[in-house]
Amino acid sequence: MALRPVQxxxxxxxxxxxGRFWAEALDWTAYSPGVTTYVGPAGGLVWPHPVAVGIDVVPVPEGKTATKNRTHLDLATASGAHQAELVARLRALGATPVDVGQGDVPWTVLADPEGNEFCVLEPREVYRDTGPIAAMVVDCADPRAMARFWGGATDWAVHEVTDDQAVLRSAQGVGPYLEFLRTPANAPVPDRVHLDLLPYPGDDKAAEVARLRALGATDLDVGQGEVPWTCLADPEGHEFCVLAPS
Known part of the structure; x- marks a missing residue:
C-alpha cells in the first residue's frame, strides 16, 4: 500500500x-468542476493526472497573513532568457517580488496575487524534464525525519538525504520533485499551501490513514467538518490531506 501526491x-x-493566475503561469488550464478551481495540463481535465501534480485552489474566508508559507512551488526554466521572460510575464499577471531573506541568489522569489511565495529558478539540468513545476518545496527542521515519513507515506523514491535537504520523486522518474529543506526557526503555522494524497484504485483509504498514523501522522481539525477526505499533519506539523478515491 502507498499513496501518491496528486495536487x-x-x-x-x-x-x-x-486559479487563473496559476494556469497562465504554468501554461496550463483552469478547470472549475465544483467549488474549487483545479489547474492542470491543457487538453481537458484529467484527474488524477498520470504525470503532473496539479493545483487545487480552494476558497476560504480569510486572507493570507504576512507569515511565509512553509510550502511553496519552484518553477523550472530552460535558459536565462526564459527565466527573465517568465519573471516579466508573471509580474504582468499580478505577481510581486518578495524578500524572504534570500539575499543574492540566481533565482527570483515572487508571490502570487494573494501573497503565496514561489520561486522562478535559473535553468538547472536536474529539472529539465519536470514540466513547468520543478519542485514542491517544504521548509522543515529535520530533512532526514521528513524523508523517513514521506518516503514511507508515498510511493515516491527518495533520491537524496542529507542534514540540509531530502529529495523525493515519483518512482517512474516523471513530474516534479518533492524537496524538504532545513530552515532555521521553522515553526508550525497554519498551512496556506499543502499536499493532497490519493490512494491507488482498490486500496482502502481507512487502512492508508491508519498506516500514516503509525508512521507518525496526527489527526488535524481545520474546521473541515464531515468531508470524504482526511486531514492530517506530518511529524513536523505540515498539513496534508488523504483524498477519497473517486
Missing amino acids: VNIKALDAGAV
Missing part, C-alpha cells in the same frame, strides 16, 4: 482568480 492545495479568498 498542491492552495487556499485563496478568490479561488477563481488565483
Whole structure:
C-alpha cells in the first residue's frame, strides 16, 4: 500500500482568480468542476493526472497573513532568457517580488496575487524534464525525519538525504520533485499551501490513514467538518490531506 501526491492545495479568498493566475503561469488550464478551481495540463481535465501534480485552489474566508508559507512551488526554466521572460510575464499577471531573506541568489522569489511565495529558478539540468513545476518545496527542521515519513507515506523514491535537504520523486522518474529543506526557526503555522494524497484504485483509504498514523501522522481539525477526505499533519506539523478515491 502507498499513496501518491496528486495536487498542491492552495487556499485563496478568490479561488477563481488565483486559479487563473496559476494556469497562465504554468501554461496550463483552469478547470472549475465544483467549488474549487483545479489547474492542470491543457487538453481537458484529467484527474488524477498520470504525470503532473496539479493545483487545487480552494476558497476560504480569510486572507493570507504576512507569515511565509512553509510550502511553496519552484518553477523550472530552460535558459536565462526564459527565466527573465517568465519573471516579466508573471509580474504582468499580478505577481510581486518578495524578500524572504534570500539575499543574492540566481533565482527570483515572487508571490502570487494573494501573497503565496514561489520561486522562478535559473535553468538547472536536474529539472529539465519536470514540466513547468520543478519542485514542491517544504521548509522543515529535520530533512532526514521528513524523508523517513514521506518516503514511507508515498510511493515516491527518495533520491537524496542529507542534514540540509531530502529529495523525493515519483518512482517512474516523471513530474516534479518533492524537496524538504532545513530552515532555521521553522515553526508550525497554519498551512496556506499543502499536499493532497490519493490512494491507488482498490486500496482502502481507512487502512492508508491508519498506516500514516503509525508512521507518525496526527489527526488535524481545520474546521473541515464531515468531508470524504482526511486531514492530517506530518511529524513536523505540515498539513496534508488523504483524498477519497473517486
